[in-house]
Amino acid sequence: MARTTGSDGEKTEAAVxxxxxxxxxxxxxxxxSMRQLASEVGVQAAALYRYFPTKEDLLFMLMREHMEGLTAxxxxxxxxTADPAARLAAYVRNHIAFHIERxxxxxxxxMELRSLSHERLTQILRLRxxxxxxxxAILRDGVETGAFDIDDTGLTAxxxxxxxxxVIVWFRPGERLSIAEVTxxxxxxxxxxxxxxxxxxxxxxxxxxxxxxxxVAL
Amino acid sequence: MARTTGSDGEKTEAAVxxxxxxxxxxxxxxxxSMRQLASEVGVQAAALYRYFPTKEDLLFMLMREHMEGLTAxxxxxxxxTADPAARLAAYVRNHIAFHIERxxxxxxxxMELRSLSHERLTQILRLRxxxxxxxxAILRDGVETGAFDIDDTGLTAxxxxxxxxxVIVWFRPGERLSIAEVTxxxxxxxxxxxxxxxxxxxxxxxxxxxxxxxxVAL
DNA sequence: CAAATAATAAAACAAACGTTCAATTAATTC
DNA sequence: GAATTAATTGAACGTTTGTTTTATTATTTG
Numbered sequence: 147m148a149r150t151t152g153s154d155g156e157k158t159e160a161a162v163x164x165x166x167x168x169x170x171x172x173x174x175x176x177x178x179s180m181r182q183l184a185s186e187v188g189v190q191a192a193a194l195y196r197y198f199p200t201k202e203d204l205l206f207m208l209m210r211e212h213m214e215g216l217t218a219x220x221x222x223x224x225x226x227t228a229d230p231a232a233r234l235a236a237y238v239r240n241h242i243a244f245h246i247e248r249x250x251x252x253x254x255x256x257m258e259l260r261s262l263s264h265e266r267l268t269q270i271l272r273l274r275x276x277x278x279x280x281x282x283a284i285l286r287d288g289v290e291t292g293a294f295d296i297d298d299t300g301l302t303a304x305x306x307x308x309x310x311x312x313v314i315v316w317f318r319p320g321e322r323l324s325i326a327e328v329t330x331x332x333x334x335x336x337x338x339x340x341x342x343x344x345x346x347x348x349x350x351x352x353x354x355x356x357x358x359x360x361x362v363a364l
Numbered sequence: 365m366a367r368t369t370g371s372d373g374e375k376t377e378a379a380v381x382x383x384x385x386x387x388x389x390x391x392x393x394x395x396x397s398m399r400q401l402a403s404e405v406g407v408q409a410a411a412l413y414r415y416f417p418t419k420e421d422l423l424f425m426l427m428r429e430h431m432e433g434l435t436a437x438x439x440x441x442x443x444x445t446a447d448p449a450a451r452l453a454a455y456v457r458n459h460i461a462f463h464i465e466r467x468x469x470x471x472x473x474x475m476e477l478r479s480l481s482h483e484r485l486t487q488i489l490r491l492r493x494x495x496x497x498x499x500x501a502i503l504r505d506g507v508e509t510g511a512f513d514i515d516d517t518g519l520t521a522x523x524x525x526x527x528x529x530x531v532i533v534w535f536r537p538g539e540r541l542s543i544a545e546v547t548x549x550x551x552x553x554x555x556x557x558x559x560x561x562x563x564x565x566x567x568x569x570x571x572x573x574x575x576x577x578x579x580v581a582l
Numbered sequence: 583c584a585a586a587t588a589a590t591a592a593a594a595c596a597a598a599c600g601t602t603c604a605a606t607t608a609a610t611t612c
Numbered sequence: 613g614a615a616t617t618a619a620t621t622g623a624a625c626g627t628t629t630g631t632t633t634t635a636t637t638a639t640t641t642g
Contacts, residue, residue, distance in 0.1 A: 148636035149589040158589080174478055176394035180630060190591055192632080201630065257475055260392055297549045301541065304534045305527050305553055312526025323519065331515045335523055339557045366606035367619040376619080398600060410602080411620050419600065 159197045161187045166204055171250035175205055175258040205258060206266050212251045213273035219244050220280060230288030231342050237281055238336050241310050242329050249314045256311070278303060285340065295341030306336060377415045379405045384422055389468035393423055393476040423476060424484050430469045431491035437462050438498060448506030449560050455499055456554050459528050460547050467532045474529070496521060503558065513559030524554060 165186040169178045180201060184191040198204040223240040225232055245252050259267055282303045288294030296302050310332060317328055383404040387396045398419060402409040416422040441458040443450055463470050477485055500521045506512030514520050528550060535546055 148591055149638045150591085151638065153589050153638070172478065174392065174394055176392055177479070179628075181628090189589095191630085192592080193590055195631070196589070260390065261395065297552060298541070298545075301546065301549050302553065305530065305550065308530025308533065309523050309527035312523065312530065315526065316522045323516070327516075328519065331519050332523065334515060335520065335557050338559060339553050341556060366621050367608045368621085369608065371608070371619050373619065397598075399598085407619095408621055409600085410622080413601070414619070 158187065158189065158193070162194060162197055162204075163208065167208055167250045167254055170205070170208075170258060171253040175201075175254070175261045202261065202263065202266075205254075205261060206270075208251065209255045209258070209262070209270050210273070212248065212255045213270060213277070215248075216244055217273065217277055220277065224280075228287075230284055230291060230293045231337070233284045234281075234288065234294075234336065234340065234342075235333060237284060238306075238310065238333050239329060241307075242313060242332055243325075245311055245314050246317065246319065246325055246328075252311065252314050278307060281306065288340065288342070293343060302340065306339065309335070373414070376405065376407065376411070380412060380415055380422075381426065385426055385468045385472055388423070388426075388476060389471040393419075393472075393479045420479065420481065420484075423472075423479060424488075426469065427473045427476070427480070427488050428491070430466065430473045431488060431495070433466075434462055435491065435495055438495065442498075446505075448502055448509060448511045449555070451502045452499075452506065452512075452554065452558065452560075453551060455502060456524075456528065456551050457547060459525075460531060460550055461543075463529055463532050464535065464537065464543055464546075470529065470532050496525060499524065506558065506560070511561060520558065524557065527553070 162183065166178075166183055169183055169186060173182075180194055181191045184194055187194075194204075198207070220237070220240050223236055225236045227233065255270070259270065262270065282299050285294060285296055285299040285303055289296050289299065313328065313332065317323070319325060323331075380401065384396075384401055387401055387404060391400075398412055399409045402412055405412075412422075416425070438455070438458050441454055443454045445451065473488070477488065480488065500517050503512060503514055503517040503521055507514050507517065531546065531550065535541070537543060541549075
């Protein structure tokens with residue numbers, strides 16, 4: 147056999163991407179073989195090389211698209227206001243929503259960095275640093291305007307990001323807590339953590355420090 | 365050649381353990397070959413099998429010892445007091461100190477779980493859950509006594525652990541911040557996060573919510 | 583309907599993998 | 613100092629790995 151009836155390059159490529167994210171998240175990049183990936187898509191291993199030059203290229207493309215997607219999502223969600231509390235709230239909401247939606251891809255981007263060549267690792271880390279820089283800027287502005295009370299903005303930014311991204315480790319949609327509840331809780335924890343003054347925050351006018359239990363109503 | 369002069373089983377085994385933690389942390393378990401590990405120790409690959417039946421056995425032993433070490437450290441550091449704030453402070457201090465000291469081993473225990481068999485994965489997760497349960501109990505007690513103000517103790521415990529463990533991702537001893545400063549900052553962030561009432565906390569009587577900048581004096 | 587192109591299969595490659603085995607030498611015991 | 617035990621080497625095993633090449637068939641184009 148050779149070309150199969152109904153075969154379509156675009157569909158196959160999309161299927162490979164999807165299967166790769168899922169397989170790498172589950173088994174790890176090194177543990178996933180090209181034959182395994184091909185079989186998941188219903189194709190022979192050699193067919194993969196029509197779409198991706200090497201296994202590492204595949205990994206890199208997945209990671210780059212994920213990081214670019216994250217940046218793009220934040221660019222779209224970033225509010226116009228200068229108010230630090232409102233901007234921080236938007237950052238938290240966007241971060242949590244994005245990562246919960248793409249658990250597998252986040253896993254890949256966070257865990258498989260060591261499988262990239264030096265050059266490509268640098269490229270991904272550049273994207274990541276740029277995204278994190280946005281949070282540091284918000285925190286710094288908040289300290290300057292007196293909206294936040296923070297020891298060290300760099301340390302606090304890293305602590306917040308680790309805390310927020312960590313949601314994908316334990317959270318499973320459809321279990322005890324809803325996405326809205328989880329988001330509300332992380333928002334509340336974040337605001338407390340940065341020492342936000344209640345009256346400063348217009349991030350949730352109705353119930354600035356409301357409990358997550360009420361979040362379903364939001 | 366065969367047995368080499370000055371060879372000693374105990375020393376070789378210790379060297380293998382140490383090299384394995386470092387190599388797995390750097391390359392990943394799947395990416396590290398037994399020949400690579402052996403070469404790091406200055407021995408042939410076959411010699412490794414005198415100490416560890418299989419590669420997976422080696423990984424499992426490293427992980428189990430790490431988790432048991434963490435539990436043991438907490439058992440030794442756990443204070444006698446019933447005061448939730450003091451207990452939480454002790455938990456944070458122990459967690460951060462332990463993880464900063466063993467960055468590589470923590471990386472291994474957190475990132476290579478998927479390489480364990482189902483049975484062994486369960487065993488490691490049991491240890492982990494037991495350790496996390498201690499934190500949940502502290503938070504629950506704090507809520508009951510009114511020392512803390514928390515939405516959801518389960519969610520908050522996970523958020524705290526992710527935040528604290530995340531310190532190994534960005535922190536490097538000897539750079540901008542000292543261990544004491546980092547610990548003080550995380551302690552302060554934790555207390556705010558759980559809504560600790562200032563007067564409740566005897567966790568640091570002199571300067572309950574002191575800034576990390578002063579922490580060097582502690 | 584023929585020619586060109588796109589998409590795949592099948593087979594093969596050398597290299598690397600975890601692991602085993604027999605042989606060999608160092609250290610220890612009696 | 614001979615016998616025993618401990619520690620290691622070197623070679624080999626069968627698999628699996630990522631990747632390349634060639635042939636073959638489906639689809640599209642003119």
